[in-house]
Amino acid sequence: MRASLFITCYNDTLYPETGRAVVALLERLGVEVSFEPRQTCCGQMHANTGFRPEAFSQARRFVNLYREVEHVVIPSSSCVAMMREQYPTIFDELGDEILRREFLALIPRVYELSEFLVDRLQALDVGAYFPHRVAYHASCHGLRQLELGDRPYRLLAKVRGMELAPLANSDRCCGFGGTFSVKNAEVSSAMLTTKLEDVLATRAEYLTGLDNSCLMHLGGAMHRQYAGMTTIHMAQILAATADSPAEAMA
Amino acid sequence: MTVSSSSREAILAAIRMGTATTAKEAGWLHEAYQGLPRTYHHAGSLESEACLSLLVERLREYGAEIAETTPQALPDAIAAQLASTGKRRFAAPAALSSDWLAPGFEWHVDNDLPTDEIEHCEGVLTGAAAAIADSGTIVLHHGPQEGRRLLTLLPDIHVCVLLASQVVETLPEYFRQCIAPPELVTWISGPSATADIEMTRIKGVHGPRSLHVILVHDN
């Protein structure tokens, strides 16, 4: 089983430990992991802010780089959602029929991390050990566009030593929304405060999720407020074992 | 040509620029309409007794009084319900059977009654066209047994005689049983209500504040 890791532009720059955890996890599960060094970004930031033409070249680049691979694994629901929801229209508009067909052939082989683990590897127990109280944040893209459903919960349920605290109003948006977080910073912050009330009420040590984008927003506020909770991408929980615990965060 | 009719042409022309059909393509339209997906429930699943119980439950949920009776006992049931209101002045549509107009009450039969007189009635007695159990809805088509619309709007108490055979479980079943679309319909699913002040539900803003349903087991 081979998988090529699309790390995403922001994980590459800001959360390389998430990428390291994905590699460690997949290799432990017997997957041969490769990494295409020419990757950059999926184009979501541009497409969602109205800069559609700019997203075209990034979409094209993605297909050119990955057309031959067996699987692409992406530790970010929003990037996968971008490819499934918006790339079809982008490739229609680009007018390159060959590229469009290549995209359509590629997209079924593109997986968000929890989808790859549960659907493709059929691995629920990945041998993880993380003895902490944890709450899980379901990002909107994962929840509504990818319909991840109970995959993350089933994976977390098998993590030894871990206690999953239920989160109230779990389907309510945290307020990140990409450039919304700066274009409408005040409203984004109001939504963040509301979300944080429910998150902190879980009395968890860690807030986890499948998107570092939401976690960056929530974790950034936790840090600002000396909240006594921190964020960690689920890849890092799943990669953690007794011998190699998760890399220290903040 | 009036201003309005040239606007009519302008609007229809603008619509045509964005759509596929015109009035002339009626055949296509009908086919497209028939092909629309309708996989929702077209009928309920309850037996008639359970259906009637459901209706009674829903009516009670929104504070309606329900009395059950037989066709033979109907006039007595009506008299009892009217008496229970403690009121005397009742309006009624002209076509109501005279044995429904219980003695001991002041009847204002609607043979073109002035609005003022209806306004001063304390209640009204009518029949109904149908009822939908699922939502606790009483349906009036304002035929001769139900009276014109303001008759069931102005008085504060509505006593409504409903036959069990008029009750269906779901809304699609109601539409199925309409032989032709009625000219006038009022669907009543509770006393008037507002939640406009702090989302606190207050009943009886306009329209009757009390509903008494006499369910006649005619099956």
Next chain:
Amino acid sequence: MTTAQPHAELDPRFAPPFPQAALTVLRNPQLRRNVAHAVDIIQAKRGRLVAEKDDWQQLRSAASAIRSHVLESLGAYLEEFEVRCTAAGGIVHWATDGEEARRIILDILRQEQASEVIKIKTMTSAEIQLNPFLESNGVRVHETDLAEIILQLGEEPPSHIVVPALHVNRSQVREIFARKMGLPELSDDPQILTAAARRYLREKFLTIPTAIGGANYLIAETGSVAVVESEGNGRMCLTLPRTLITLAGIEKVLPRFDDLEVFLQLLARSATGERMNPYTSLWTGTVKGDGPERFHVVLLDNGRSRILRRPVERQTLKCIRCAACMNSCPVYRQTGGHAYGSVYPGPIGAILTPQLQQLQHAQSLPFASSLCGACYEVCPVKINIPEVLLELRSQVTRQERSQARRFFDPLYLGLRLANFLFASPRRFHLAQRLGRIGARLFTRKDGWIHSLPSVGGKWTLTRDLRGLPDETFHEWWANRKKEAR
């Protein structure tokens, strides 16, 4: 003819952009609490009823298909409606825009020598700013919905399309009624407040012979009109007056009477969390001996036919005005309706208002969303609001980026730069290295960035940012490969 504008904050031509308007309401704890309280209640009720309806998704599919079909054949259905309604005694007028609709209505009122009208709440009349126009032309308008009275007497703009006064609490209502109805002893018990409104309006219903209202549905097959309500003021206005004027957007039409079996199951559950609203009325033209002798329908275009031409945006017109989208919206929950600068707030407002304004105004609205998709999930007619938002963002950006002042907008510059960098891995990697160095300037001893300039400052308004790690993932990978050899 002059038109007064009492609520500039809801006029898209004059309203401040969303981020600015939102700031004002975010600092109003009472309004925020009232809004959150209201939407949470409706959402909870809706959720329970939807859970008990096992054909809910099928109903949504049918409703979406019927509405799309109507839009595809709108001209034909409108013509059919006109023929049937006219045959039943109604008079049908066509108005290309708000100004024409107002004029048509005023002409009818002049013919009737009406100096006062009673009115059922209709969003469409607010869209065309009918009330101030009539008032300034000597016609007194009496709103009859409780919320509308509260707003009219209190001179407040609406903030929700189904529960317009949800931002007002009971003591505020008490104060308004006491003052305007001359009832200084009035308590703030909602029951008593409502009774006061009932008495106040009764006299108007019984004496004013002209009414103006809207329509939830126009039925093409029969020429009928359906109005869905809770209070009963609709029934009063539809049956007591001598003359009734119904104002309806051209998109309100449904093909057949039977189609109501779908929409009447969806609307109340979506709008107020009830299986069925208290009163739904349907009438056909004029009926001898029952209700108005004269009935007019004013069909309003006002930009709808233009929206119809747009392939992605056309779905906006499927809307049945249930407000489920705003009840589910996490943004609306924080700001209420006033921040949207339009009579149509929330997610539907964010896509409808800019389109009705031909993107000349309200350009900030498509960005007033985190794209969470909750609205699409609850929309009974399956309008993919996020999809339309993205399309409108594209159009606004296309419009704006050609403007000189936008060229130096830091966000625009940042995005252009990012695109330039993403186009080449070497550029990207170089930028990452430079960024790492630059970020050190802002990184404090705890390894986090607490404050950034310019656009970055919007992030650090309320959030810290962890300092850039010493090694990117791809650098780590490259080193690992080297070490492995």
